Amino acid sequence: xxxxxxxxxxxxxxxxxxxxxxxxxxxxxxxxxxxxxxxxxxxxxxxxxxxxxxxxxxxxxxxxxxxxxxxxxxxxxxxxxxxxxxxxxxxxxxxxxxxxxxxxxxxxxxxxxxxxxxxxxxxxxxxxxxxxxxxxxxxxxxxxxxxxxxxxxxxxxxxxxxxxxxxxxxxxxxxxxxxxxxxxxxxxxxxxxxxxxxxxxxxxxxxxxxxxxxxxxxxxxxxxxxxxxxxxxxxxxxxxxxxxxxxxxxxxxxxxxxxxxxxxxxxxxxxxxxxxxxxxxxxxxxxxxxxxxxxxxxxxxxxxxxxxxxxxxxxxxxxxxxxxxxxxxxxxxxxxxxxxxxxxxxxxxxxxxxxxxxxxxxxxxxxxxxxxxxxxxxxxxxxxxxxxxxxxxxxxxxxxxxxxxxxxxxxxxxxxxxxxxxxxxxxxxxxxxxxxxxxxxxxxxxxxxxxxxxxxxxxxxxx
Numbered sequence: 001x002x003x004x005x006x007x008x009x010x011x012x013x014x015x016x017x018x019x020x021x022x023x024x025x026x027x028x029x030x031x032x033x034x035x036x037x038x039x040x041x042x043x044x045x046x047x048x049x050x051x052x053x054x055x056x057x058x059x060x061x062x063x064x065x066x067x068x069x070x071x072x073x074x075x076x077x078x079x080x081x082x083x084x085x086x087x088x089x090x091x092x093x094x095x096x097x098x099x100x101x102x103x104x105x106x107x108x109x110x111x112x113x114x115x116x117x118x119x120x121x122x123x124x125x126x127x128x129x130x131x132x133x134x135x136x137x138x139x140x141x142x143x144x145x146x147x148x149x150x151x152x153x154x155x156x157x158x159x160x161x162x163x164x165x166x167x168x169x170x171x172x173x174x175x176x177x178x179x180x181x182x183x184x185x186x187x188x189x190x191x192x193x194x195x196x197x198x199x200x201x202x203x204x205x206x207x208x209x210x211x212x213x214x215x216x217x218x219x220x221x222x223x224x225x226x227x228x229x230x231x232x233x234x235x236x237x238x239x240x241x242x243x244x245x246x247x248x249x250x251x252x253x254x255x256x257x258x259x260x261x262x263x264x265x266x267x268x269x270x271x272x273x274x275x276x277x278x279x280x281x282x283x284x285x286x287x288x289x290x291x292x293x294x295x296x297x298x299x300x301x302x303x304x305x306x307x308x309x310x311x312x313x314x315x316x317x318x319x320x321x322x323x324x325x326x327x328x329x330x331x332x333x334x335x336x337x338x339x340x341x342x343x344x345x346x347x348x349x350x351x352x353x354x355x356x357x358x359x360x361x362x363x364x365x366x367x368x369x370x371x372x373x374x375x376x377x378x379x380x381x382x383x384x385x386x387x388x389x390x391x392x393x394x395x396x397x398x399x400x401x402x403x404x405x406x407x408x409x410x411x412x413x414x415x416x417x418x419x420x421x422x423x424x425x426x427x428x429x430x431x432x433x434x435x436x437x438x439x440x441x442x443x444x445x446x447x448x449x450x451x452x453x454x455x456x457x458x459x460x461x462x463x
Contacts, residue, residue, distance in 0.1 A: 001044025354389020371409025
């Protein structure tokens with residue numbers, strides 16, 4: 001039965017990797033392999049002789065355990081992993097909802113006011129730095145969407161935008177690596193108590209910055225970033241509360257790690273608090289705007305014999321609207337992937353593979369290869385698997401290196417990260433164009449940042 005479960009995982013993983021070729025959303029194979037993997041465990045449970053204890057990170061001998069006890073152990077393990085997975089998913093739903101509420105009030109249009117240049121090289125540095133900072137707060141995927149949307153309001157020529165979009169992908173992934181809320185993989189490590197927010201920043205801010213600066217510096221000498229451009233005349237829709245909601249939303253997201261540090265409660269609790277505060281402000285603002293709209297309609301129609309009791313334009317809650325716009329396919333994909341890896345971990349397969357890896361190569365070499373692999377294969381299952389391979393304590397060197405490698409390595413291919421995939425769709429960037437023009441820049445940044453991290457670890461953190 002173990003072979004069946006491994007076969008299901010490999011087949012599902014292959015389907016996820018070939019998502020664009022198969023024209024099937026990756027959540028489908030993700031959910032299928034999760035259900036089939038745990039069904040395989042349920043059917044093969046009587047014959048299993050070992051079981052992985054996630055709490056103590058060791059293999060248990062269950063050869064002499066009865067069927068009822070094995071069933072109870074499986075249910076306990078399933079509930080444990082489901083609870084840990086749901087903590088991550090609820091956290092992500094809260095963050096996504098806050099971002100959508102900010103966008104409901106056109107909060108991100110405020111960022112366009114920071115761009116007041118007509119030089120391509122200057123614009124390159126502005127969007128790169130913005131992507132680096134913004135992705136650390138609202139995650140690399142959302143930062144990419146926001147900045148490419150703003151670029152569309154500034155640059156008319158799509159041939160120019162795709163170059164900027166490629167650099168944005170690199171910078172956004174680099175920025176997401178040093179923040180516990182910047183990338184789903186760093187969020188997983190943070191919520192799994194592998195890293196803390198303070199040391200994640202301390203260990204990775206410089207390597208991540210180098211990973212962004214090196215490609216941006218080299219790109220600034222390339223022909224596409226020379227000369228000037230003419231600002232597009234298209235205007236972004238404005239809202240009087242845009243700036244308020246932008247700063248409130250970003251501030252409440254940044255507040256989450258502070259809340260966890262002070263209260264020691266799980267991060268999703270702090271995210272729900274932040275969502276509640278942002279939603280409260282959004283509802284109050286929306287209701288006041290609704291009342292003003294209603295008064296305007298009444299004054300306009302007061303000379304008529306009949307006044308409709310409902311104003312034009314049905315009032316909708318910004319919170320409810322935001323909830324309908326969050327990426328539920330991504331949430332379900334994460335559910336499927338994390339629970340599938342949990343099934344492999346429960347059988348001890350992930351742990352045994354990790355032991356073999358540690359015996360055959362140095363951990364740093366493995367992590368660098370993991371980063372390269374994340375450009376081809378989704379980094380979420382890679383990080384989920386690595387969390388079951390190693391048993392080092394919180395803030396150990398390897399966890400921060402994994403966060404860096406998995407977060408930035410995906411930039412080497414356009415399909416290697418969520419930010420790359422969304423840029424590919426928004427600007428119609430071809431796989432081979434990115435491979436020819438951007439991948440080498442991403443590789444240089446990845447190697448430079450990785451070298452800086454290893455040097456820091458050898459000279460500073462190892463003391």
